[in-house]
Amino acid sequence: MLAVPADSVLAASSKTIPFHTFLWKIASRCNLNCSYCYVYNLADSEWRRQPPFMDLATARQAAVRMREHLVVHNKTSASIIFHGGEPLLAGRDGIEALLDTIGDAFRGSGIELSFGIQTNLLLFDVPIAELLRDRNVALGVSIDGPPAVNDALRVDRAGRGSSRELEEKLALLTSQRYRPIFSGFLSVIQPRSDAAAVIDYLASFRPPSMDFLLPLDNHDRLPPGMSAACGPSPYGRWLLRAFEHWLTLRPPIVVRTFNTIVALLCGAPSQVEHLGLTPVDLVVIETNGEIEGVDSLKGAFPGATQLGLNVFSHDFDQAAVHTEVLKRQHGRQDLCNTCRSCDVVEVCGAGYLPHRFSTARKFDNPSVYCADLYALIHRIREALIAELQSTSVQSAVRRVIGFSRQRIFNLGRHDRRPRTNRPACAEHPGRA
DSSP states (O other), X not given: OOOOOTHHHHHHGGGOOOOOEEEEEOBSOOSOOOTTOTTTSSSOOGGGGSOSBOOHHHHHHHHHHHHHHHHHTTOOEEEEEEESSOGGXXXXXXXXXXXXXXXXXXXXXXXXXXXXXXXXXXXXXXXXHHHXXXXXXXXXXXXXXXXXXXXXXXXXXXXXXXXHHHHXXXXXXXXXXXXXXXXXXXXXXXXXXXXXXXXXXXXXXXXXXXXXXXXXXOSSSOOTTOSSXXXXXXXXXXXXXXXXXXXXXXXXXXXXXXXXXXXXXXXOOOSSTTSSSSOOOEEEEOTTSEEESOGGGGGTSTTTTEEEEETTTOOHHXXXXXHHHHXXXXXXXXXXXXXXXXXXXXXXXXXXXXXGOBTTTBTOSOOTTHHHHHHHHHHHXXXXXXXXXXXXXXXXXXXXXXXXXHHHHHHHHHTOSOOTTOOHHHHSTTOO
């Protein structure tokens, strides 16, 4: 993939969609060896050439480039997520040094930064907790469910499970002192697990939110348990069971995928990268300073994430107008014919980009989970319309997304039509 020439940036700047979320890969190694990990165990091995940690010179340059980009586009806020690998491998002092370096670069800018870390939590301790609490850094935890589920695929280099230690760390994180930094759970779906049991276990820690991710497989490498690309699979059945159970939870808990689908059905923009047609405003900074678009594309083919850009030689406007980035911002025009004609395309958005890949057609496919997403969206639509018809419509739906009453009732009127545009791949598994 070729970098966009520097002289094309000014011409495109008036149309540039600026980045808001910056994913910093501050550590390229991990203390776990999850079998589904896109960094280490799927198609790409670029991690081997990355330094173990992001050094401060790289961090300083990345922060300067961020500030330049945000100032040019009159942005007053942005989000930085420390990621990996396992970011807590950087240690308390390493994380503090990164925060200080970024703070120095943004001093006097008037730009408000929010910070988060996505972690397996196994290295979480009191010194790290105190630092994150003092600096108001949110902490998201990767966990797949109760020990029998979590330890099936989330193992260390010796194949041992991690749940016993993880539960000890969760007790610290969810204590009264540190609970304010707890942002929620991310879980990869294991379709043989009991969806309700997974939700109940995660809910027992009272997370602010949770989400369930589909494995990063594609048309060339079908997800375990799927017999045909785009056809109904155990993942869709798992999500439907999870949704039905989620509806019963009191008090309600945010499940990002479900809440986002509800919001999109009501006409709100997407808050996640894997649903809807809202232009993506996330960019990745690798440990060595390379700029990438979608890091999870590492699961598709070797070198899939490479843009040919780095923070030392390029700015973020050059990344923002790169062809591979723009493809995530063009809405339905860059989707395959099947998806463009589908009745749920504005909600599904063709699914997550890595799930669309095949060697034969690149990303000109529906999601390999097409039928599963279609069934889930229609089930949520049915549940939402049922809520609209109930006497508790305002409290029920505003509780979910806080949307206006008129917008919600408009949805009820417009969406009782026959499903005439059901995608071909949802009816004929394997056909795109």
